Amino acid sequence: MQTMKTIAPGWIAFLIARNAALTLLWCGGFHFALYIKRVQDRNFKYNGKWPDDRNDAFLFSNQLADNLVWTFVFGIPIWTAFEVTALYLYANELVPFLDPRQHPIWFIGIWMLIPLYREFHFYVIHRLIHWPPLYRLVHKVHHNSINPTPWTGLAMHPVEQLLYFSGVIVYWVIPAHPIYSVFHLAHCMLASTPGHVGFDKVVIGDNAAIDMPGYDHYLHHKWFECNYSDGVVPYDRWFGTFHDGSSESEKRMLERFKRKTAKKAKV
Numbered sequence: 001m002q003t004m005k006t007i008a009p010g011w012i013a014f015l016i017a018r019n020a021a022l023t024l025l026w027c028g029g030f031h032f033a034l035y036i037k038r039v040q041d042r043n044f045k046y047n048g049k050w051p052d053d054r055n056d057a058f059l060f061s062n063q064l065a066d067n068l069v070w071t072f073v074f075g076i077p078i079w080t081a082f083e084v085t086a087l088y089l090y091a092n093e094l095v096p097f098l099d100p101r102q103h104p105i106w107f108i109g110i111w112m113l114i115p116l117y118r119e120f121h122f123y124v125i126h127r128l129i130h131w132p133p134l135y136r137l138v139h140k141v142h143h144n145s146i147n148p149t150p151w152t153g154l155a156m157h158p159v160e161q162l163l164y165f166s167g168v169i170v171y172w173v174i175p176a177h178p179i180y181s182v183f184h185l186a187h188c189m190l191a192s193t194p195g196h197v198g199f200d201k202v203v204i205g206d207n208a209a210i211d212m213p214g215y216d217h218y219l220h221h222k223w224f225e226c227n228y229s230d231g232v233v234p235y236d237r238w239f240g241t242f243h244d245g246s247s248e249s250e251k252r253m254l255e256r257f258k259r260k261t262a263k264k265a266k267v
Contacts, residue, residue, distance in 0.1 A: 001087075001090065001091040001178075002091070003091075004087045004088055004090075004091040005088070005091040005092055007084070007088060012080070012084055015080050015083055015084060016076065016077065016080045019076050019079055019080050019083075019186075019189075020072065020076050022186065022189070023071065023072075023076060023154070023189055026189070026190060026193060027071070027150045027151050027153065027154075027193050028150075030150035030193060030197050030202075031149060031150045031151055033202075034150070034197065034198070034199060034202070035050070035051075035149055035150075039203070040199075040202070040203040043201075043203065044199045044200040044201040044202075044203070044209070045198060045199050045200075046198055046199065046200060046214075046215065046218045047147045047198065047218075049147060050147075051063045051064070051145075051147045051149055052147075055144075057144040058144055063144075063145060063147075063149070064149070064151060066144070066145075066155065067145065067149065067151035067152055067155035068151060070141065070154065070155040070156060070157075071151060071153075071154040071155055074156075074158045074161055075154035075155075075156065075161050075189075076154075078158065078161045078162060078165060079161075079165055079185050079188065079189065082165045082166075082168050082181070082185055083181065083182060083185050086168060086171070086172065086178060086181035086182070086185075087178055087181070087182075089172055090178040090181075095171075095172040095173075095176075096173075096174065096175040096176065097175065097176070097177065098110070098175040098176050098177050099177075100177060107177060110176065110180065111179075111180060111183070114180060114183060114184055114187065115187065115191070115232070116232065116233060117167065117170070118167055118184065118187060118188070118191070119229055119232050119233050119235075120233065120235075121166075121167035122164070122167075122229065123228055123229040123233075123235045125160075125163045125164065125166075126228045126229070127228055128163070129160055129163065130224075130225070130228070137157075137159075138157040138159045138160050139156075139157070139160055140157075141155070141156060141157040141160070142155060142156045142157070142160060143221065143224060145196075145221065146221055146222065147198065147221075148196040148197075148198055148217075148218065148221050149196065149197070149198055150193050150196060150197050150198075151196075152196040153189070153192030153193045153195065153196045154189060154192060164188060165185060165188055167184065167188075168180075168181050168184045168185055171184070194212050194213055194214050195213065195214040195216075195217035195218075196214065196217065196221075197212050197214055198214070198218065199212055199214075200212060200214070200215060213231070215245065216231050216236075216242075216243070216244075219243050219245055220243075223243060223253060225241070225253065225256070225257070226241050226242065226243035226249075226253055227241065227242065227243055228241055240252075240256065241256075
C-alpha cells in the first residue's frame with residue numbers, strides 16, 4: 001500500500017504484465033489444446049465447424065487476430081486501470097475500508113457473494129448493450145464471434161469492456177477490502193472463458209472430462225436474444241428469455257420476436 005500511494009510506472013507495468021500473463025496462460029491454454037492441437041477434435045464441440053480463417057466482419061478478416069487485439073490492446077489495459085484505481089484509492093484511504101481482523105464474518109461473507117453480484121451486474125449491462133443503438137455501435141464487436149473460442153471472452157468494444165469491469169466500483173462505496181477489487185476483476189476474465197470455449201466438455205483423460213458451463217451462452221451467440229445471464233441466478237427464466245436448446249424454447253423465442261416486431265410496427 002505504501003508503494004501504491006503514488007501513481008508510478010513500475011508497479012502499474014507489473015500489474016499489466018501479470019494480468020497479461022494470467023490471460024495468456026488461461027485463455028491460451030484452452031485455445032492451444034482445443035483449437036491448435038485439437039486434442040479431442042470436434043468431440044463435444046457445439047458448432048461442428050472450426051472458426052472461419054477469413055471473415056471480413058473481423059479485424060484483419062481473422063477471428064483469432066481480432067479477438068487477440070480487443071483482448072490485449074484494450075481489455076487488459078482497461079482491467080488494469082480499474083485495478084490501479086482501486087489500489088490507489090485504498091492506499092490513500094480515500095474509500096471506506098473493511099478490516100478483516102475486526103470483521104472476519106463480513107469479510108468472508110462479502111467475498112463469497114462476489115460471483116453472485118457479478119452475475120447481477122453482468123445481466124444488467126448485457127441487457128443494456130442489447131438496446132439496438134448500443135448493440136450496433138458497441139456489442140456487435142463481441143457478437144461477430146458467432147462461433148466463439150476461448151479468446152472471445154474479453155473480445156469486446158472498449159465501451160463494453162468499461163461497463164463489464166465497472167462492477168468493481170461498488171467496493172469503493174461500501175466498506176470493503178482491496179482484495180475484493182483484485183478478485184472481482186480477475187474473476188471477470190477467468191469466468192468469461194468457459195462460457196466461450198465452444199465445447200460442452202473438455203476431455204482430460206481416457207475416461208474423464210470436465211463439464212464446461214457454456215451451452216447457454218453459446219446459444220446466446222447463436223440466437224443473440226436469449227440467455228443474457230450466466231445461469232447461476234435464473235434471471236432469464238424470470239424474464240422469459242431462457243433458451244435450453246429445445247424446440248419448445250426456440251418456439252417461445254420466435255413468438256417473442258413476432259411480438260416485438262408487431263409492437264414496433266404499431267409504433
